[in-house]
Amino acid sequence: xxxxxxxxxxxxxxxxxxxxxSRLAKxxxxxxxxxxxxxxVYAAHSGKLxxxxxxxxxxxxxxKVQETVDAVLMQLIRMEADxxxxxxxxxxxxxxDLTGFVAAIYMRGLAFGFVPTSLLALVDAxxxxxxxxxxxxxxxxxxxxxxPAFILHDxxxxxxxxxxxxxxxxxxxxxxxxxxxxxxxxxxxVLTIPxxxxxxxxxxxxxxxxxxxxxxxxxxxEWERGERKKLNFGHxxxxxxxxxxxxxxxxxxSIGMMAACRISEEILGFHEKEEVKMLLEKFGLPTSAxxxxxxxxxxxxxxxxxxxxxxQFILLKKIGRAQIQKIPLAxxxxxxxxx
Amino acid sequence: xxxxxxxxxxxxxxxxxxxxxSRLAKxxxxxxxxxxxxxxVYAAHSGKLxxxxxxxxxxxxxxKVQETVDAVLMQLIRMEADxxxxxxxxxxxxxxDLTGFVAAIYMRGLAFGFVPTSLLALVDAxxxxxxxxxxxxxxxxxxxxxxPAFILHDxxxxxxxxxxxxxxxxxxxxxxxxxxxxxxxxxxxVLTIPxxxxxxxxxxxxxxxxxxxxxxxxxxxEWERGERKKLNFGHxxxxxxxxxxxxxxxxxxSIGMMAACRISEEILGFHEKEEVKMLLEKFGLPTSAxxxxxxxxxxxxxxxxxxxxxxQFILLKKIGRAQIQKIPLAxxxxxxxxx
Numbered sequence: 001x002x003x004x005x006x007x008x009x010x011x012x013x014x015x016x017x018x019x020x021x022s023r024l025a026k027x028x029x030x031x032x033x034x035x036x037x038x039x040x041v042y043a044a045h046s047g048k049l050x051x052x053x054x055x056x057x058x059x060x061x062x063x064k065v066q067e068t069v070d071a072v073l074m075q076l077i078r079m080e081a082d083x084x085x086x087x088x089x090x091x092x093x094x095x096x097d098l099t100g101f102v103a104a105i106y107m108r109g110l111a112f113g114f115v116p117t118s119l120l121a122l123v124d125a126x127x128x129x130x131x132x133x134x135x136x137x138x139x140x141x142x143x144x145x146x147x148p149a150f151i152l153h154d155x156x157x158x159x160x161x162x163x164x165x166x167x168x169x170x171x172x173x174x175x176x177x178x179x180x181x182x183x184x185x186x187x188x189x190v191l192t193i194p195x196x197x198x199x200x201x202x203x204x205x206x207x208x209x210x211x212x213x214x215x216x217x218x219x220x221x222e223w224e225r226g227e228r229k230k231l232n233f234g235h236x237x238x239x240x241x242x243x244x245x246x247x248x249x250x251x252x253x254s255i256g257m258m259a260a261c262r263i264s265e266e267i268l269g270f271h272e273k274e275e276v277k278m279l280l281e282k283f284g285l286p287t288s289a290x291x292x293x294x295x296x297x298x299x300x301x302x303x304x305x306x307x308x309x310x311x312q313f314i315l316l317k318k319i320g321r322a323q324i325q326k327i328p329l330a331x332x333x334x335x336x337x338x339x
Numbered sequence: 340x341x342x343x344x345x346x347x348x349x350x351x352x353x354x355x356x357x358x359x360x361s362r363l364a365k366x367x368x369x370x371x372x373x374x375x376x377x378x379x380v381y382a383a384h385s386g387k388l389x390x391x392x393x394x395x396x397x398x399x400x401x402x403k404v405q406e407t408v409d410a411v412l413m414q415l416i417r418m419e420a421d422x423x424x425x426x427x428x429x430x431x432x433x434x435x436d437l438t439g440f441v442a443a444i445y446m447r448g449l450a451f452g453f454v455p456t457s458l459l460a461l462v463d464a465x466x467x468x469x470x471x472x473x474x475x476x477x478x479x480x481x482x483x484x485x486x487p488a489f490i491l492h493d494x495x496x497x498x499x500x501x502x503x504x505x506x507x508x509x510x511x512x513x514x515x516x517x518x519x520x521x522x523x524x525x526x527x528x529v530l531t532i533p534x535x536x537x538x539x540x541x542x543x544x545x546x547x548x549x550x551x552x553x554x555x556x557x558x559x560x561e562w563e564r565g566e567r568k569k570l571n572f573g574h575x576x577x578x579x580x581x582x583x584x585x586x587x588x589x590x591x592x593s594i595g596m597m598a599a600c601r602i603s604e605e606i607l608g609f610h611e612k613e614e615v616k617m618l619l620e621k622f623g624l625p626t627s628a629x630x631x632x633x634x635x636x637x638x639x640x641x642x643x644x645x646x647x648x649x650x651q652f653i654l655l656k657k658i659g660r661a662q663i664q665k666i667p668l669a670x671x672x673x674x675x676x677x678x
Contacts, residue, residue, distance in 0.1 A: 304446045
């Protein structure tokens with residue numbers, strides 16, 4: 001167990017690495033906390049949530065929408081939640097995104113914390129304060145940036161995680177290596193998902209390294225004015241195809257990263273695309289897809305990273321070195337068509 | 340004309356007192372700004388909004404709800420609003436609350452400014468960064484606190500303001516005097532609404548004094564941890580009856596202020612209730628109402644100022660001196676019943 005504090009503009013986030021959900025009672029009194037989770041997590045861990053007030057939502061990205069927010073808000077009113085109430089999101093990225101958003105807007109803001117239950121939430125989604133919901137095909141179109149009071153890691157919660165969720169998490173881990181550090185990338189070449197599931201030490205090292213990398217990067221650029229944008233590597237195209245084709249987030253950004261690698265080849269002379277491809281495939285992730293390029297381009301044109309007629313794209317100069325590049329939408333369209 | 344800058348935690352608000360809406364083009368380029376207004380304001384001032392992108396909403400507090408937010412968000416997507424877009428709320432308190440909220444959550448936050456078109460918005464609603472929407476009978480249950488980039492005053496916009504709206508604004512002006520300053524209170528005794536409508540100098544002095552008072556108070560306590568709570572004088576009961584009985588905000592808080600005066604008599608020995616009553620009546624505001632106390636108490640119990648079994652109430656020690664008082668809900672109920 002290891003506790004670290006990360007100071008952000010308006011809050012301090014305490015991260016409890018390699019800890020246990022049994023510590024939750026110390027972080028949040030049962031009388032003033034309300035847990036928000038989903039049916040899958042609740043079914044797998046209901047014993048650990050006994051004695052807490054719990055709101056259980058349906059599982060899946062398709063429920064990360066305003067209707068669910070409306071339902072949670074009404075539930076909070078019925079439970080007489082007030083400004084002293086602490087919301088705790090126990091789940092994957094959908095639950096942490098929804099919980100953070102509800103906490104940001106209910107009574108103009110409640111404190112909140114997270115217990116991530118997926119690899120993806122541990123290394124990525126629970127970190128950085130971005131919250132939000134989808135609007136039609138547009139991912140995270142509505143939301144705020146607001147930091148949690150705590151993030152509590154309990155790696156034993158991953159015991160019930162299906163194989164596809166491990167792949168999802170590894171997509172973000174590969175992303176971190178691609179934009180940050182060749183050494184991280186090379187270490188991943190000798191790692192497998194079965195080894196992570198078997199070996200708690202390997203898993204906790206990987207989670208610690210990746211979570212700490214993102215926490216520090218967000219600290220340096222909380223409002224995404226510069227460096228933080230690099231975390232969007234693979235996400236611009238990824239988000240556009242994710243909700244259109246109902247594929248998982250990891251699969252979508254894996255395809256998005258490969259597309260960004262191809263564009264990096266053309267614009268920056270990047271020449272390590274095959275290495276990225278091999279690593280993604282080793283973790284069971286797709287690296288290409290047949291999709292309706294016209295339809296995807298329409299969604300891309302509404303991406304939050306668009307600025308007028310250009311879009312900010314994250315490209316690789318080499319593995320471990322990312323670069324923010326403005327690409328005219330028209331040119332991006334031809335890149336997509338070449339494929 | 341007078342320009343003043345007020346620094347808040349995450350933004351600076353530039354306030355253009357006694358200016359003109361024709362200056363809007365300097366503050367917000369037509370190509371990147373979108374105006375949000377309502378049907379009444381648009382009908383009265385459409386000439387002044389020519390050439391701007393405008394979203395026109397139905398008029399009234401009953402539209403300050405999530406359905407309207409949903410519609411505005413879809414409209415922004417259709418108009419291809421991006422992170423560089425500036426939203427400008429041109430209207431009264433409903434429009435500034437809605438615009439501020441949409442700007443807080445669209446793409447995780449756009450910059451925004453206000454052109455208040457009612458006395459109430461000039462002296463109160465456009466100031467302080469609180470935004471939000473109602474949920475059922477609960478006023479402002481959902482929202483955030485986020486400061487506008489600018490507030491632009493054009494007092495000529497009040498020419499089309501109906502009498503009832505002048506009374507609404509004066510309710511907040513009386514509130515400011517009650518909680519802040521006996522001198523402000525005495526000056527109001529010799530002021531009338533017809534005089535304000537006739538005499539631009541009297542109006543601009545009143546707006547400047549009241550807007551500046553609130554701006555400085557919010558600067559000292561942006562997150563409402565202490566002093567800012569005093570601005571809730573009359574609002575706890577006021578909000579509870581406002582949406583239940585579809586009376587105007589000014590009428591509701593006038594009734595709420597008188598109830599707070601009565602409770603102040605009992606708890607703090609306040610003895611100037613009749614003076615407050617006379618002033619409110621002079622501005623055509625109601626000072627009592629027959630309402631279903633049981634029903635109102637249910638709504639009160641969900642007020643944002645509730646903390647467990649107590650509620651924070653603003654009482655007067657004397658005119659010009661307010662005090663934050665925790666009152667047990669059970670005791671509040673007997674006060675309401677006595678009336």
